[in-house]
Each structure stands twice: as structure tokens, then as C-alpha cells.
Amino acid sequence: GEDVEQSLFLSVREGDSSVINCTYTDSSSTYLYWYKQEPGAGLQLLTYIFSNMDMKQDQRLTVLLNKKDKHLSLRIADTQTGDSAIYFCAESISWMDSSYKLIFGSGTRLLVRP
Amino acid sequence: EAQVTQNPRYLITVTGKKLTVTCSQNMNHEYMSWYRQDPGLGLRQIYYSMNVEVTDKGDVPEGYKVSRKEKRNFPLILESPSPNQTSLYFCASSLIGQGNYGYTFGSGTRLTVV
Numbered sequence: 001g002e003d004v005e006q007s008l009f010l011s012v013r014e015g016d017s018s019v020i021n022c023t024y025t026d027s028s029s030t031y032l033y034w035y036k037q038e039p040g041a042g043l044q045l046l047t048y049i050f051s052n053m054d055m056k057q058d059q060r061l062t063v064l065l066n067k068k069d070k071h072l073s074l075r076i077a078d079t080q081t082g083d084s085a086i087y088f089c090a091e092s093i094s095w096m097d098s099s100y101k102l103i104f105g106s107g108t109r110l111l112v113r114p
Numbered sequence: 115e116a117q118v119t120q121n122p123r124y125l126i127t128v129t130g131k132k133l134t135v136t137c138s139q140n141m142n143h144e145y146m147s148w149y150r151q152d153p154g155l156g157l158r159q160i161y162y163s164m165n166v167e168v169t170d171k172g173d174v175p176e177g178y179k180v181s182r183k184e185k186r187n188f189p190l191i192l193e194s195p196s197p198n199q200t201s202l203y204f205c206a207s208s209l210i211g212q213g214n215y216g217y218t219f220g221s222g223t224r225l226t227v228v
Contacts (some may be wrong), residue, residue: 008154033216042118042204042219043157088156090216102217106156
């Protein structure tokens with residue numbers, strides 16, 4: 001069945017790089033997403049990657065996709081205290097002929113220590 | 115500003131007292147959905163709607179109802195709330211069809227049932 005798995009917790013020191021990992025099961029996923037949830041707020045789309053790409057870079061964020069292993073990672077360079085949040089991985093899967101739906105992981109809580 | 119608006123943000127109620135959480139989006143999105151977020155369980159879909167008057171159950175629909183009489187609104191109804199429905203609820207919306215749209219989320223409603 002459809003499943004997206006993430007580790008629950010990551011702690012890093014300010015200025016270090018953070019790497020959040022995710023595995024998914026549906027090999028037909030067209031897009032994979034990273035969402036950020038700050039305390040008391042909703043989920044905000046951080047970045048996404050199309051399934052025919054291996055890597056996408058956007059300022060401090062680097063997304064790596066290994067389709068063979070169905071593994072997605074989010075690297076945050078020079079992690080800041082403002083990056084402390086829960087990060088959700090999500091895959092899009094084909095659904096009802098002409099549409100798609102998102103399957104979310106359980107979220108990884110990133111704690112950035114000063 | 116394009117957004118999904120949920121009300122109320124916080125709600126404490128007693129067991130059995132009917133309540134409605136409202137959700138409205140101003141992006142002309144066809145697709146709308148309700149999720150609940152519980153620690154360690156990530157986001158679980160309650161109900162979704164593909165368009166006006168078209169709704170269907172998600173993964174955890176028991177104890178909830180929805181309606182979609184207008185494109186912009188998708189209220190979540192708890193006819194007889196119970197303590198196990200204490201949770202953080204999110205409404206999300208999206209365009210229909212394949213693409214990198216992802217979902218736009220509301221800010222969440224924290225519900226406590228005593």
C-alpha cells in the first residue's frame with residue numbers, strides 16, 4: 001500500500017547542515033514534496049521535486065531523490081534557529097483517472113540548538 | 115491574498131455537543147480536504163471533496179460529516195464529539211489534475227473535547 005516513512009526527530013547545532021530523510025513506496029509518484037510546519041501554524045510548501053530529477057537546489061535547501069531506492073532527502077545548509085519546525089515529506093500518487101492525491105509521512109521534528 | 119481560512123483556531127467543547135469547523139478558500143480550487151494531526155501519526159485524511167456536491171470518505175471518517183454546497187466552503191461537522199476527537203485539524207485545498215500544485219493548508223483548529 002501507500003506509505004511514507006520518516007524519522008521522528010533530528011537535533012543539530014546552529015550553523016551545521018541538517019539532513020532529513022524520507023522513504024516512500026509508490027514508484028509511480030510524479031512529484032515529491034517537503035512541507036514545513038512551524039509551531040502553531042499550518043503546513044507550508046517548502047519545495048518539491050519532479051520524479052525525473054535527481055536533485056533540486058533552492059538557496060539553502062537541497063533535495064535529493066533516489067528513485068531506485070525510493071529515498072528522498074532534504075538538506076538544509078547553515079541551519080538557523082528559525083528552521084526549528086516539523087518537516088513533512090509527501091508523495092503524489094495518481095488517483096481517480098485525472099487527478100492525484102498526496103500521502104504524507106509522520107513528520108520529522110527538527111530542533112536547532114544555539 | 116490566496117489562502118485557506120479555518121475558524122475557530124481553538125475550541126474546547128463538551129462530549130456530545132454538536133460543533134462545526136468552517137473552512138473557506140479564495141483560490142477557486144476544486145479539491146478540498148480535511149486532515150487531523152496527532153502526535154506520531156502524522157496527517158490522516160478525514161474527508162475530501164472533488165467539487166461542489168461531491169464528497170467522499172478519507173482514511174478516518176468515523177464521527178465526522180462534511181458538506182460542499184459552494185466551491186469555496188467545506189465545513190467539518192462533529193455531530194456528537196467524543197474525547198478521542200481531540201486533535202489538531204487542518205483544511206487543505208488544491209487544483210484538480212496532475213501537476214506540481216501541492217496543497218494549500220489552513221492554519222489549523224485545535225479542538226479539545228472534555
